[in-house]
Amino acid sequence: MAEHDDQLAALRREIDSVDTQLHDLLMQRTELAVRVGEVKAKAQPIGRTPSEGAKFVRPAREAKILRRLIGRHKGKLPKSVMVRMWREMISALLQVEGPFVVAVYTPPEEPGYWDIARDHYGCRVPILGFDRLNHAISAVLEGQATVAVLPMPHEGDRDPWWRRIAVKQPKVPHVIARLPFGNPGNQRGRGLQALVIGTTPNEPTDHDRGLLVAETREPVSRSAMRDALNAAKLKPVFIQAFQELGGPDQQVVEVEGFLAPDDPRLAALAEALGPNSRAIAIGGYAVPLTAEELAGEKPAKAPATDPAPTPEASSGDAA
Numbered sequence: 001m002a003e004h005d006d007q008l009a010a011l012r013r014e015i016d017s018v019d020t021q022l023h024d025l026l027m028q029r030t031e032l033a034v035r036v037g038e039v040k041a042k043a044q045p046i047g048r049t050p051s052e053g054a055k056f057v058r059p060a061r062e063a064k065i066l067r068r069l070i071g072r073h074k075g076k077l078p079k080s081v082m083v084r085m086w087r088e089m090i091s092a093l094l095q096v097e098g099p100f101v102v103a104v105y106t107p108p109e110e111p112g113y114w115d116i117a118r119d120h121y122g123c124r125v126p127i128l129g130f131d132r133l134n135h136a137i138s139a140v141l142e143g144q145a146t147v148a149v150l151p152m153p154h155e156g157d158r159d160p161w162w163r164r165i166a167v168k169q170p171k172v173p174h175v176i177a178r179l180p181f182g183n184p185g186n187q188r189g190r191g192l193q194a195l196v197i198g199t200t201p202n203e204p205t206d207h208d209r210g211l212l213v214a215e216t217r218e219p220v221s222r223s224a225m226r227d228a229l230n231a232a233k234l235k236p237v238f239i240q241a242f243q244e245l246g247g248p249d250q251q252v253v254e255v256e257g258f259l260a261p262d263d264p265r266l267a268a269l270a271e272a273l274g275p276n277s278r279a280i281a282i283g284g285y286a287v288p289l290t291a292e293e294l295a296g297e298k299p300a301k302a303p304a305t306d307p308a309p310t311p312e313a314s315s316g317d318a319a
């Protein structure tokens with residue numbers, strides 16, 4: 001028994017020593033983030049309102065940090081827990097640098113977007129919940145929030161939110177991230193995917209996707225759109241169309257790789273689509289960690305009493 005107690009005590013002394021080192025390093029990292037924030041503030045005047053937080057956040061850098069660490073990860077600590085811990089730390093340090101407020105689409109029937117936002121931006125970030133998509137977007141446009149977490153576009157949307165950001169104006173937000181970045185874990189509404197919009201300029205990582213909106217006077221078939229994209233050297237991942245009675249035909253296209261607002265392929269696409277067409281970049285994101293990158297761990301099990309069935313689950317029930 002004494003030997004068992006001694007072993008335990010010795011291992012716990014080692015854990016205490018590791019904790020002290022981790023804590024020291026965490027405080028050291030905090031100091032570095034403070035200095036990074038000071039350097040950013042020297043480059044441009046930054047105020048204290050939520051929209052000013054866009055001048056501090058660097059989603060590309062955040063994605064690269066996580067991708068690198070997950071790539072070198074070993075041992076029994078699940079990779080998704082690594083992601084969660086780093087997300088909590090990065091978000092907290094971002095808030096040490098400057099203000100950050102997250103608007104989230106939280107209709108009563110779909111609480112999962114709140115979970116996605118909290119997993120990514122941490123437990124301390126102020127979250128403003130909106131049960132209307134337009135209000136969440138307005139929160140960013142009007143400066144109450146730094147970013148907004150919105151549903152991934154899907155076919156058949158009757159009033160797609162991406163139309164609101166398909167405008168070339170500096171203060172209009174664009175897509176800056178896709179969530180969840182790691183495993184959904186115990187997030188409610190397990191299949192949920194979200195896009196984040198904000199005004200911070202996008203930067204490339206080595207794993208990016210771009211989003212654009214193509215607008216034409218007359219409806220364009222899916223295959224004609226593919227041909228035009230091909231002519232403009234843009235590789236589509238998905239295309240979703242929307243047409244309002246009497247309005248132009250609008251299609252949101254996700255493409256492989258990074259897409260800057262002034263990418264010459266946008267002009268080439270508009271030209272390939274014919275007169276009175278336009279193609280506008282609406283942002284993009286660093287691709288979330290893939291199943292291969294997260295290999296070695298099974299997705300967490302959904303709780304037995306999930307209060308929010310996913311849309312897939314509810315349509316399955318009805319069938």
Ligand SMILES: C=C(O[C@@H]1C=C(C(=O)O)C=C[C@H]1O)C(=O)O
Nearest residue numbers: 033036057058061062090093094
């Ligand atoms: C520290 C920085 O600022 C923020 C915080 C980051 C971090 O804690 O690593 C990374 C990117 C930024 O969103 C930075 O830009 O490097």
